[in-house]
Amino acid sequence: MPKDGIGASTVRREDIRFLTGKGRYTADINLRGQAYAVFLRSDVAHGRINDIDTKAAMAMPGVLAIMTGADFAAMGGNPAGWHIPSRDGSAMKEPKRPVLAHGKVRHVGDAYAIVVAETLEQARDAAEAVVTDITELPAIVDMAQAIANSDNRVHDEIANNVCFDWGWIEDNRAAVDAAFASAPHVTTLELTNNRLAPNAMETRASIGDYDSGTEDYKLYTTSQNPHLSRLLIAAFVMGIPENKLTVVAPDVGGGFGSKIYHYGEEAAVLAASKAIDRPVKWVADRSEAFLSDAHGRDHVTKIQLATDKQGNFLALRTETMANVGAYLSNFSTATPTFLHGTLMAGPYKTPLVYVNVKAVFTNTAPVDAYRGAGRPEATYSIERVVDKAAHELGIDPLEIRRRNFIQPDQYPYTTPVGLVYDTGNYNATLDKLIDIGDLAGFEKRAAASKAKGKLRGLGLSTWIEACGIAPSNLVGVLGARVGLYDAATVRVNATGNISVMTGAHSHGQGHETVFPQVVADMLGIPASSIDIVHGDTSKIPFGMGSYGSRSLAVCGTAIVKATEKIIAKGKKIAAHMLEAAESDITFADGKFSVAGTDKAKTFGEIAFSAYVPHNYPLETLEPGLEETAFYDPANFTYPAGAYACEVEVDPETGQVTIEKFTCADDFGNVINPMIVAGQVHGGVAQGIGQALLENVAYDDNGQLLSGSFMDYAMPRADDLPFYTVDHSCNTPCTHNPLGVKGCGEAGAIGTPPAVVNAVVNALQRGGHKHVTHLEMPVSPSRVWAAMQG
């Protein structure tokens, strides 16, 4: 194995350009002759557009074009990627999401016009001169009120603002209700999963570049999945042939879900580019990001857990209202349903589970998948109600979890919510957590905190998730309108170095380092001779991009399969060159050898022969050494872990500080431990952010109150501790060749309940026994108010 192969904490090669200012993000690209775009956005949450007067603006210096919603009315809508039927079998309500708002504006920040000028400053000046007449309508912000009021509608054709009312699994509902009716104990918890702004540090940006000579469109954009964006723009929105559109997502400065989706600005800059026959560039400022990027979470849930007196789980049921905002973003209907409801068994053998989700339109920005996507919401609900049940029953929170874990001999385990867990060992990660988190030393640390006048609390979370998204045939049955395979091409060049083109896209995950580790390991050549190409639809095979912790489990497997084809072809070439039977050729350490002899050809010699086929079996084998594989996973992967959070609460102020945070995760096999740890760190920070700091707040008029970094509390360096993370307890995934599971979302999934459980525990230990729940973010004012009773 080369020293930079599988299992090595190789430092990242992409770091060099990022550390020297040579990263190239979309905003860094300037095309010859480009013009600049700004968007006009609604400053009311809900209103009818009477008139948009662009005359004065068009006459201003440098203005090249102004287009409004009317100019895009004939185009298609930006579609929802999943159809979710209601419990009564009716179809979900699917209003058109236009490129630019037309007729009505439906949230503050809803774009209704694009202004294009020679310079950015001229475009901004002209935007100020557009006169828009909008009749403001009552804003629909609160979900319960949205459902209750049939007359006030986000979309005029949708009464009660309900997109769907979904039951999972509807046939099990009666059995679950019966179990509750006879249960010895029922724990009930009502909670809110707070709305979050993804806030990748790079804002969205797009450059449209239409070539009137070839009639080709090119879009540079901040995307996690350029092929999916191309498909949506070409086939659904603009109605142009897919082969006439190239989408390039260069370096992308973080995504966390928010850059999965196609946004109207992308189609608008393409259309504007065609209209003026010049490139058109738009870069969002942070205010636009807060107003118009898809937000995350925003669930209001009632969860109930039925147990016997010993704390054995008998049944679980939930009722959730999920905010989808003003329009359906691409994954918005899947996130609260098949990424949430199917997780409600958690790591537990609860025999009966029923989940009800109502998706609700409101006059707020669209809500969609954000790091974890549905699984943090599920995990938070489960892990909070489990802790509350333990408290009510007088059972140790650790013990009640152990008592209900699915056991290692029960795999494959079919949950009552439709998933088949292939492998896992939840006791192992919990034992590891107890060890590395020194849970035995908690009381001593609590005493030290007490001596300082602080209340210390310990919170646990034992989480599982379904990722490596996703088996296409399964998700197709569940309503997905796309496949979720991925693809890779391994191109061996004549001189033996390699380009690997991937459908997966790297926006911080380190693919340029990790994927070569895999190929290097298989081919026995240095990783430094392998390069990754991603993000350009004209260069890469059709893949579905990166989200849902899928890059390695799905695209990585495609890379393995393409590399296996390379080895298989290499054996045929070697057999010919070495005058041996193909079945006698072995491949190891970068050499093709005839078994039992010292006859061998290096990988480089075989590659050269494939491209200079002078001594080559041309009659039976094509020249060249390039292979593509598409891989569609057989199942989701199921990473799991156990987290412990220790907090200190200042009883005078309610201020919470994280004193200790420990993660014991099972990600299956690990390719680059350094990168995996980094992924966990980042997820934990976002989880702590959700639990303690972050909240997207709208007022009753639908005005965004948290629209800047001065109002939205992003976690900063001094809000967070060092974390202890471990991923040595691994049960390799059984259905992909690398045995990997996915680690990108883990921290964001497992962390919030651990933090809230810790704060509740601190208050209870401090004598505030009446405190059984605190809403996120657990701000000082909420904690202080709770302590006052």
Next chain:
Amino acid sequence: MTTISMTVNGKAVSGEVEGRTLLSSFLREGLGLRGTHIGCETTQCGACAVHLDGQLVKSCSVLAMDAAGASVTSIEGMANGDGSLSVIQAAFQEHHGLQCGFCTPGMVMATAALLKVNAKPTETEVRHYLEGNMCRCTGYHNIVKAVMAASGQDVSAIAAE
């Protein structure tokens, strides 16, 4: 438009600016130094941090005209003379102190400013100093570790992974 001159990364430069042109825009669009990133335009995120006459500033809130005649160092001026990574840059790579790379230039500039005034900062001091530089990817763990390592401190006791 007004023509201004300044020294950027040791080189004399000049260019035309409007009164409203920000130093960040002048660096990025005027000089093509695109390593200085714009993350918020409100001095909160720190992606645009540069050194202005030796002081750490957020270039999104400095008018280019106000920097006329000054000496500016941006991320493009931080590598060693031979192009190799400086001690700070190397520490960020070694300790995985970056993921998407967008906040990284500002983090490197802030680190250099910190180490100039505090050669061996404690963890608390590093976290406090970096309060004006946001990162959404790393959870700061490896950034703090990299800064301490760059100052020559032994960070082996901080969880290796």
